[in-house]
Amino acid sequence: MEKIYTIKDIAELAGVSKGTVDRVLHNRGKVSEDALNKVNEVLDKIDYQPNLMARSLKKTQIYSICVLLPDSASDPYWQPCIDGINEAKKEFKSFNVKLEVFLFDPTSTASFVETNQSVLNTSPDAVLLVPLFHKEAIDAIETYNSKGIIASIFNNQLKSSAIKSFVGQDLFQSGRIAARLLELLLQKGTIAIVHIDEDYENAIHMQEKERGFRNYFDTLEKGKFEIKTFKVKHPQFKTTLKEYLEANPAIEGLFVTTSKAYQVAKIISKNPERKIALVGYDLLENNLEYLNNKIIDFLIHQNPKRQAYLGATNLIEHFIFEKEISAEKLLPIDIINTENAKDYIL
Template sequence: MNKKYTIKDIALLAGVSKGTVDRVLHKRGKVSDIALKKVTDILETIDYKPNLIAQNLKNNKTYHICALLPDPEVDNYWKRSKIGILNASQDFAAFNVIVTIIEFNPQFTESFIENHERVLKEKPDAVLLAPLFYKEAQKAITDYKKLNIPVITFNNQVTPITAEGFVGQDLIQSGRVAARLFETTLREGNITIIHINEDITNARHMQEKETGFRDYFNSITTSTFNIATLHIEADKLDTTLTSYLENNSDTLGLFITTSKSYLVAETLELLKKDDIILVGYDLLDMNVKYLKSGRITYLINQNPNHQAHLGITKLAEYLIYQNKISKTTYLPLDIINSENVMQYIINK
């Protein structure tokens, strides 16, 4: 069952010459209908699969994947995504797969547009895209589709202009998970959803988390929770949050929809607010610090390293093996607290 058939083997089984088999396999030259049927019948019987990697290497076939990524120097969350991309690049380097990372400033849509144009000029065989800006990402995916360039998005999805595949978490479900954590911890009270530093109208990932969060509490007919939403600019977070808590002193929980929970934790520490439950995202070093100290109660791990690594892997396997790209690949929603965080730090 595991025999590797050579052209010579197939020729003997079909009763034709090796040259005839070669012409059938590579679809070149003339082959009689009788010989063609003999060879194709044998190929179907043995379930023949050519060694695509060997063929690509022999033909010096090179595949180029571009990854359009937010600059980790501006937002540290994307540092682990970059590591995942670089590791995947090494995994497939032996198969003539080249991965180019093109970074954009996550604070400016203009930077995304400019660097998307750079990707187009590269004329890649495939693209891995972090669609941070929803409207601009839709336009980018449309541009790639016009050029028949397959695209996988990661971290958050883009609809209705969809890519070939998505790798990440179900963000609505992650919002529901966060809501469940508050319900089991508080039982009742006032909770505020905090969006930091992004235009919510163009940040679908934050919208979906809030939707899931609110949907969960709306589904509880006897809910005794009151939910509010607060938008804060990072450079004004200290004064804005301090003023908000002074005017809303009955706030018992804060849900941070980005990886910047540590900024909120810093302010709570200065205010000596020890009775507020804080739930956020991601294992940034500063988030882990406040998780260990108890200032952050829970973190939901989005695993950016694995998201990006899997995205590149799927694109490489599509190019090399013609493997089908799954439309949606959801990763688990890991709930991290001070007791299990070290296990995730060691294995990240």
């Protein structure tokens, strides 16, 4: 148990007043070289840890953090994010931080831009956002940056020097995991990657997952597996997938790169004689239902709640504990089957 030093202790050891120590610690200047040396000598010798209670008690400034994410009314995937933010809120409610959530419509670029404008008008100290629209997100982040507002992102990776922090998963690896699972389920055969509900060109996450998935099979003994790709957007989805499967009777496995595996499961389950292995993403209620029916074999958990929570706490702790903002935090990629699913929902 080492002694805990206070500013007063340091002042006494250095033979100066606590005002001077304070000036040295925050290098506010107005300190003679002589005094500076005396204080630094003491600081080198001891390990001074400022008392954070005292600091945050004194500081009256309230740090404001805005969180921008898609409205879960449009896509239930986002609900856990709000829960994660609320958890962070609760945990740090005693501190001088204000967390405010702004929702935008994930189907509308305009809504995203507008919401960013609203956030900008509150001139917060930091913004945590889901960069759903590539170009617009970059624009928004650069605007924040130019105004001295810290910008962090989560869920979707995005390369920009204006971004201070990213929380998410390694999507390439995520694709490899799906591949490994389908390998175990099938041993050999034809598998289709199914991209639904989003534009392939705009959805980097789909591309990365596909890359990882194919990469895994490329390193395997050749000839065992054949990998196809199937892309389709929502409205026409049902009939097209049905036709696609009928046209490709060799397909024994599907990898759905979005959280919409339940839609695929619905179609598969109509033809129970044809057994098709199915791996998808996210613990939506619809997905869990088909997981329990064993139509879906595995789900990969992207842990949106934890992503949001960590994104928020990373910023909060930066402000109140002066912690370094970690540039990248990759979450473990959880494999979910019928038996461990319930542990992850809460």
